[in-house]
Amino acid sequence: xxxxxxxxxxxxxxxxxxxxxxxxxxxxxxxxxxxxxxxxxxxxxxxxxxxxxxxxxxxxxxxxxxxxxxxxxxxxxxxxxxxxxxxxxxxxxxxxxxxxxxxxxxxxxxxxxxxxxxxxxxxxxxxxxxxxxxxxxxxxxxxxxxxxxxxxxxxxxxxxxxxxxxxxxxxxxxxxxxxxxxxxxxxxxxxxxxxxxxxxxxxxxxxxxxxxxxxxxxxxxxxxxxxxxxxxxxxxxxxxxxxxxxxxxxxxxxxxxxxxxxxxxxxxxxxxxxxxxxxxxxxxxxxxxxxxxxxxxxxxxxxxxxxxxxxxxxxxxxxxxxxxxxxxxxxxxxxxxxxxxxxxxxxxxxxxxxxxxxxxxxxxxxxxxxxxxxxxxxxxxxxxxxxxxxxxxxxxxxxxxxxxxxxxxxxxxxxxxxxxxxxxxxxxxxxxxxxxxxxxxxxxxxxxxxxxxxxxxxxxxxxxxxxxxxxxxxxxxxxxxxxxxxxxxxxxxxxxxx
Amino acid sequence: xxxxxxxxxxxxxxxxxxxxxxxxxxxxxxxxxxxxxxxxxxxxxxxxxxxxxxxxxxxxxxxxxxxxxxxxxxxxxxxxxxxxxxxxxxxxxxxxxxxxxxxxxxxxxxxxxxxxxxxxxxxxxxxxxxxxxxxxxxxxxxxxxxxx
Numbered sequence: 259x260x261x262x263x264x265x266x267x268x269x270x271x272x273x274x275x276x277x278x279x280x281x282x283x284x285x286x287x288x289x290x291x292x293x294x295x296x297x298x299x300x301x302x303x304x305x306x307x308x309x310x311x312x313x314x315x316x317x318x319x320x321x322x323x324x325x326x327x328x329x330x331x332x333x334x335x336x337x338x339x340x341x342x343x344x345x346x347x348x349x350x351x352x353x354x355x356x357x358x359x360x361x362x363x364x365x366x367x368x369x370x371x372x373x374x375x376x377x378x379x380x381x382x383x384x385x386x387x388x389x390x391x392x393x394x395x396x397x398x399x400x401x402x403x404x405x406x407x408x409x410x411x412x413x414x415x416x417x418x419x420x421x422x423x424x425x426x427x428x429x430x431x432x433x434x435x436x437x438x439x440x441x442x443x444x445x446x447x448x449x450x451x452x453x454x455x456x457x458x459x460x461x462x463x464x465x466x467x468x469x470x471x472x473x474x475x476x477x478x479x480x481x482x483x484x485x486x487x488x489x490x491x492x493x494x495x496x497x498x499x500x501x502x503x504x505x506x507x508x509x510x511x512x513x514x515x516x517x518x519x520x521x522x523x524x525x526x527x528x529x530x531x532x533x534x535x536x537x538x539x540x541x542x543x544x545x546x547x548x549x550x551x552x553x554x555x556x557x558x559x560x561x562x563x564x565x566x567x568x569x570x571x572x573x574x575x576x577x578x579x580x581x582x583x584x585x586x587x588x589x590x591x592x593x594x595x596x597x598x599x600x601x602x603x604x605x606x607x608x609x610x611x612x613x614x615x616x617x618x619x620x621x622x623x624x625x626x627x628x629x630x631x632x633x634x635x636x637x638x639x640x641x642x643x644x645x646x647x648x649x650x651x652x653x654x655x656x657x658x659x660x661x662x663x664x665x666x667x668x669x670x671x672x673x674x675x676x677x678x679x680x681x682x683x684x685x686x687x688x689x690x691x692x693x694x695x696x697x698x699x700x701x702x703x704x705x706x707x708x709x710x711x712x713x714x715x716x717x718x719x720x721x722x723x724x725x726x727x728x729x730x731x732x733x734x735x736x737x738x739x740x741x742x743x744x745x746x747x748x749x750x751x752x753x754x755x756x
Numbered sequence: 757x758x759x760x761x762x763x764x765x766x767x768x769x770x771x772x773x774x775x776x777x778x779x780x781x782x783x784x785x786x787x788x789x790x791x792x793x794x795x796x797x798x799x800x801x802x803x804x805x806x807x808x809x810x811x812x813x814x815x816x817x818x819x820x821x822x823x824x825x826x827x828x829x830x831x832x833x834x835x836x837x838x839x840x841x842x843x844x845x846x847x848x849x850x851x852x853x854x855x856x857x858x859x860x861x862x863x864x865x866x867x868x869x870x871x872x873x874x875x876x877x878x879x880x881x882x883x884x885x886x887x888x889x890x891x892x893x894x895x896x897x898x899x900x901x902x903x904x
Contacts, residue, residue, distance in 0.1 A: 311894050424810045425761075428768055431803035435775055438796045447792035449782055450775075473840070480832040480867055648878055651863035654840070655856045655882055658847075663896045668847055675840050682833070687764035705795040717788030 267386065270611055271319065271618025279309075279316035280323050280619045284627050287327020291347075292335055292638045293649070298328040299585035299695070300471035303464045304656045306593055307663035314597040315615040321593045322616055323623050325586045326378060326569040329529060330627045333370040333562050334638050337363055346529035346565035349537045353550060353557025360553055365499035367635050369507050369555055370562040375628040377515040377563035381570025382620035384519050385577075389606075389617075392578035396603040399579070401710035402722050406731035408704050411575075411583050413738045415525035415693060423742060426693045429684075433697015434704065436461050443702045444709050456669025463592050465661035465670040466698055467585065469677020470684070470691040472657040476650040477682045499555070507559035510540055514563030521564070522571020525583030527692065529565040529572075536564035570620065576601055577613065581703070585692050588699040761814035765807040772807065776800040835866050851901030857883040 271280065290301040302321050309317030332347030337354035350370065357366040399407070416426040439450045440460030451457040499507070514536040521532040540560045541547050550557050575581045580602025582588040594601050599609050606613045631638070661674035681691055708722075715721020723729040779800060785791030839862055846855035857879045864875035890896040 307890070307894060307896060422761075422810070422813075424806055424813065425764070428803060428806040428810065431799055431806060432768070432771075434799040435771075435796070435803065438799065442792040445792050447782060449792055449796065450778060476863075477833050477836060480836045481829050645868075647864050647867035647869045648874070650867055651860040651875075652878070652882055654843075654863060655860060655886065658843070658856070659852075659886055659890055659896070659898070662852075662898065663890065663894075666897055668844075668899055671847060672844055675844055678840065679837065683767075687760050687767075689764060701799075708795065709790045712787055712790055717786060719787065 267614045267618030268621060269618070270315070270615040271622045273315075273615075275312070276316045276319050276615050276619065277622060279312055279320040280623045281626055283320035283323020283619075284327035284330075284623045285630065286320075287324040287329075288331035288334075288627065288630060288638060289641055290324060291328035291331020291333075292641050293331075293644075297345075297471055297585075298325050299589050300468055300475070300657075301328070302586060302589040302593070303467040304472070304660040306464055306589070306596065306660060309593055310596060314594075314599055314609065314612050317597060318590065318593055318599075318612060318616055319619040319623075321590050322573075322619060325590065326566065326620065326623065327627060329378075329566045329569050330371065330374050330631050331638060332565075333374070333558070334367065334631070334635055337366045337370065337558070338635075345527060346533050346568075347562075348530070349533045349561045350558055352537070353552070353554050356551075356553030357555065357558065362503075362553070365503050366555065366558050368499050368632060369503060369559050371628055371631045371635075373507065373511045373514065373559045373563040374566040374631075375624050376511050377518055377567040378570065378624040378627070379621060380515045381519045381522070381567040382617065382624070385570045385573055385620070386617050388574050389578045389613075392574055393603045393606055396579050398727065399603070400725070400728075401707040401714065402725060402728040403731065404581075405704060405707035405711055405722060406728040406735065407579070408581060408700055408707070410731050410735040410738065411525040411581060412693075412696070412700065413735045415583060415696065417738060417742060421688070425689055429689055429691070429693035430697040433694040433699075434701040436466065436694075437698050437701025438705070443706045454669065456665075456667050459665065461673055461698070462661060462664045462667075462670040463588070463695075463698060464664040465673040466677045467589060467695055468657040468660050469674040470681035470694065471585070472653055473674060473678025474681025474685060474691070476654055477678060478685060479646045479650050482646075503555045506546065506555050510536070510544065510556045510560035511563040513539055513543075514560040515567045518564035518567025519571040522568030523574055525575075525696075528584060529568040532564035532568035533561035536560040573616075577605060577616070578603065580605075582699060583696065585695045588695060591699065758814045758817040761810055761817070765811040765814060768803060768807040769811070772800050772803040776804070832866055836863060839863055839866065847899055847901070849901050852898035853883045853887055854901070856886060 271277065286301065286305065287298065290298055302324050305320065305324065309320050311317075312320060329346060333350050333354065336347040336350040337358050340351050340355040354366050354370070357363065412427075412430050416423045416430065437460070440458055441448055448458055514532075517536050517539065518529075518532040521535060522528045524531075537550075537557060537560060540556045541550050544550065544554075544556045546554055546556060572584050572587050575583055576587045576591060580591070580600060582591045591601055599605070599612055657674055657678075658671050661670045662668065664670055684691055684694070711721050712719070715724065723732050775796065779793050779796045782793030782796065783791035784793045784797065839859060843855055843859045846858065860879035860882050861872075861875045864878060865872075869875045886898070891898055
């Protein structure tokens with residue numbers, strides 16, 4: 259099953275247990291996407307204990323289903339209620355909600371679902387082609403190359419995340435700090451545990467993720483004034499876009515799919531960035547660009563295609579290099595490690611069934627999502643209106659179960675509560691939690707590769723850039739770090755000349 | 757914005773200094789065989805450098821003071837935090853199901869439920885569902901507490 263063709267992947271994904279896991283995953287993902295606040299990373303962390311029972315292939319397929327299913331669900335509330343379920347669907351509110359107010363909600367929802375399906379499927383084709391190629395290239399990676407690549411990824415992440423690069427990098431460093439609690443990854447020394455027995459194995463990634471995303475979201479909901487927006491009702495017969503709407507959607511969907519996949523390869527909130535980039539491109543190149551912002555179908559088709567394609571692109575670095583660059587793929591990696599599977603260049607060789615099941619499930623899951631989303635759209639829209647006073651307490655209990663079940667240890671529940679308070683403080687002080695979570699996951703990778711590279715080079719720091727590949731990656735990281743500063747200096751210079 | 761950035765930078769600076777002081781317990785050894793203190797030292801110094809940059813930026817910033825992107829019902833948040841801490845303690849004492857029942861019931865009220873019936877039914881349902889799914893099906897040994 260290493261020829262890269264579609265049939266083996268589909269055969270692996272259509273095993274009854276795997277297909278059922280895929281269905282449950284995409285259904286949960288759609289609901290998570292519909293619910294504002296609770297993002298895919300927190301939801302995936304919540305069901306992690308459940309996926310252990312399912313075995314590697316079905317468990318990971320369910321987690322992946324939640325990840326890309328959430329991209330579908332996010333558009334529903336954007337269009338019907340003007341409340342984006344996901345950050346990646348914020349841009350869909352601009353034209354989607356205006357279309358709904360003009361009585362074209364059904365058409366907008368149908369185009370969003372079709373765009374998501376086309377882009378999701380196209381991105382899997384690209385993933386299936388690229389992931390094995392990148393994995394083969396990654397066999398040339400030694401510790402120095404891994405160190406340089408991870409550094410490059412984190413610098414790019416800081417450039418793309420939030421409003422401040424310095425704050426994003428500070429959160430990465432804080433994540434690194436948290437990752438040093440417990441056993442040192444090479445020497446086995448126990449660090450920063452304050453003699454607490456439960457901390458020896460390190461801070462649970464699931465406890466921290468459910469805390470900074472889930473618990474912090476509940477606390478934010480408690481701080482916010484109660485509000486309920488009635489959802490528009492959409493009858494099944496209204497879900498037919500006109501021929502003109504379909505014709506106008508084709509080019510934005512194709513552009514969004516290509517752009518989304520490429521942006522998805524980059525670290526950071528790729529799905530969100532992809533949707534904004536796609537909207538920006540439509541504003542420049544669309545024949546109907548003057549209508550964008552007033553309820554144009556292009557403003558739904560392009561961004562919805564882009565955010566789904568980005569989810570596929572984000573799988574490439576995880577599956578082929580073992581490096582997750584988004585919180586959701588970090589949870590997926592955590593799920594793989596819990597199942598005894600190490601993602602990276604050897605994944606395809608060592609666990610072909612798991613690799614092809616996950617790839618195949620993207621095809622099957624996208625088809626399921628299309629079938630699910632069109633007829634059940636009204637139901638999903640009503641899910642979004644469940645009052646926070648009933649939903650959020652349930653989220654708290656699920657967070658606690660998820661945190662406890664990671665190691666069957668009450669210490670992790672305290673970690674989750676602490677991470678929730680930290681996450682709330684971060685919101686108040688305008689820090690993004692995503693770089694912290696990635697720092698926590700990538701900290702041991704950075705530490706291990708740095709120590710190994712220095713040991714191999716007998717203490718010569720130049721060992722970090724001795725090979726052409728690691729040198730190029732470090733130069734790229736330096737360029738990425740200095741680019742915004744140089745751009746600011748250039749703008750200042752031009753203002754001075756004027 | 758500037759005030760918030762300065763507050764964040766100060767908190768992180770204190771954290772970085774405490775972390776670096778704690779890291780003195782771990783050996784640095786040599787570059788050829790780095791000890792367990794090397795990576796934390798690099799991380800602590802990097803964080804300190806970053807928060808200095810952030811503080812300088814905040815002091816030099818002349819932008820308007822932006823309100824925090826957070827609601828204003830801080831009393832509710834404090835009660836919920838107290839409930840969470842109580843929940844953590846209760847897990848040790850009365851076990852997962854009873855503590856979770858109480859958390860859902862009380863948190864629903866804190867978040868605006870006006871009666872006891874619906875939160876009570878929800879809390880019982882959640883406790884039962886958690887028991888069936890996680891204890892009976894998945895075999896997760898959720899804590900039973902110390903009470904008989």
